[in-house]
Amino acid sequence: MVHVYAVTPKTGQIALGTGVILDHYHIITTAQIVAPEDEITIKTADGKRRRAQCVGIDPLYFLTVLQVEDRLPFDPPTFAPDGTTPVGLFVAAVGFALGQELTATSGVISSSDRTVYRPKARGRGNVPVDGLLLTSAAIHPGNAGGPLIDLEGRVVGINGIPWQGGLGLAIQASVAARVASQIIDYGYAIHPWLGFSGEVDVIDDIWVEMLNLPTDRGLVVHHVAADGPGRRAGVQEMDMIMAVADRQPVLSTGMIRKILSTRRYGDQVPMTVLRQGELIELYLPVEEIPGLDRYFP
Numbered sequence: 001m002v003h004v005y006a007v008t009p010k011t012g013q014i015a016l017g018t019g020v021i022l023d024h025y026h027i028i029t030t031a032q033i034v035a036p037e038d039e040i041t042i043k044t045a046d047g048k049r050r051r052a053q054c055v056g057i058d059p060l061y062f063l064t065v066l067q068v069e070d071r072l073p074f075d076p077p078t079f080a081p082d083g084t085t086p087v088g089l090f091v092a093a094v095g096f097a098l099g100q101e102l103t104a105t106s107g108v109i110s111s112s113d114r115t116v117y118r119p120k121a122r123g124r125g126n127v128p129v130d131g132l133l134l135t136s137a138a139i140h141p142g143n144a145g146g147p148l149i150d151l152e153g154r155v156v157g158i159n160g161i162p163w164q165g166g167l168g169l170a171i172q173a174s175v176a177a178r179v180a181s182q183i184i185d186y187g188y189a190i191h192p193w194l195g196f197s198g199e200v201d202v203i204d205d206i207w208v209e210m211l212n213l214p215t216d217r218g219l220v221v222h223h224v225a226a227d228g229p230g231r232r233a234g235v236q237e238m239d240m241i242m243a244v245a246d247r248q249p250v251l252s253t254g255m256i257r258k259i260l261s262t263r264r265y266g267d268q269v270p271m272t273v274l275r276q277g278e279l280i281e282l283y284l285p286v287e288e289i290p291g292l293d294r295y296f297p
Contacts, residue, residue: 001146002021002044003043003096004019004033004040004066005043006033006041007038008037008038015032016033017030017034020158021077025072026184027066027068028064031057032062033064033145036057050070055067065183065184078152080154080156085112085113086112091150092104092137095143095145096143097142105137105138107135107136107168109135111133115254116169131171134168134170135148135167135170136166136168139170145159146159148173156172175258178262190263190264190286191261192260192263193229193257193288194228195235196221196224198219199219199220200218201219202217217251218274219240219256229286233284236275241272244272245259245270245271269286
């Protein structure tokens with residue numbers, strides 16, 4: 001964990017906050033603190049100050065990735081793998097209040113792997129933000145961008161913003177690490193859209209056995225957008241999506257987006273679909289959510 005100091009050259013405005021070491025050269029923080037044109041300094045646990053530059057800002061999660069010139073002499077923390085942050089897990093939101101004192105607030109995970117919809121930056125409609133955590137640990141400007149840790153010292157999330165009902169919103173550690181790594185590798189993170197929506201339904205055991213189905217539940221499609229990846233893949237209303245890239249059962253559209261987010265734009269991802277009692281295979285193209293802005297340094 002590091003202090004982050006950002007100065008806007010034109011106005012001289014100073015922003016203070018917290019960052020999490022991703023590897024020996026990169027730090028994750030929040031776009032609430034750092035803008036692309038800022039002059040950035042980090043202060044590490046040994047008391048040394050180091051210059052950093054903005055590698056990229058993600059427009060969906062508002063994460064910023066910083067890069068330092070000299071190798072950081074610290075081992076990165078352990079990021080909790082996907083699926084290891086159950087509801088009720090005891091956590092602490094840690095950070096530097098006003099860039100000075102180390103502070104911590106404690107609580108539990110109130111909701112895991114949550115999807116929140118927010119307005120698009122450009123165009124009409126909302127965009128889904130998957131892989132979020134709701135926590136009763138208080139999140140405030142002092143610890144935004146800092147780690148949400150469990151009792152084992154693992155980073156389970158990156159502190160985001162205060163939310164409704166006194167809860168705080170954080171980004172799952174596995175999601176933050178994936179987004180940051182893609183920004184480093186590609187210059188941007190993968191944020192796919194599906195072009196269809198639906199909800200999970202369960203199939204009676206007798207039909208599972210009779211049709212030799214791979215699982216007893218899947219996502220039933222209720223709506224297919226006229227010009228979207230789902231339509232291009234051949235998805236139809238009342239299709240039941242049983243598996244995506246061999247992962248089953250499919251429990252939400254957020255799960256599908258999460259699978260697609262590990263691929264590259266233009267890839268074709270196989271989906272197993274139950275349609276009128278027959279299993280068929282479709283290929284869903286990975287396409288970017290329309291209306292997202294990208295930052296290129």
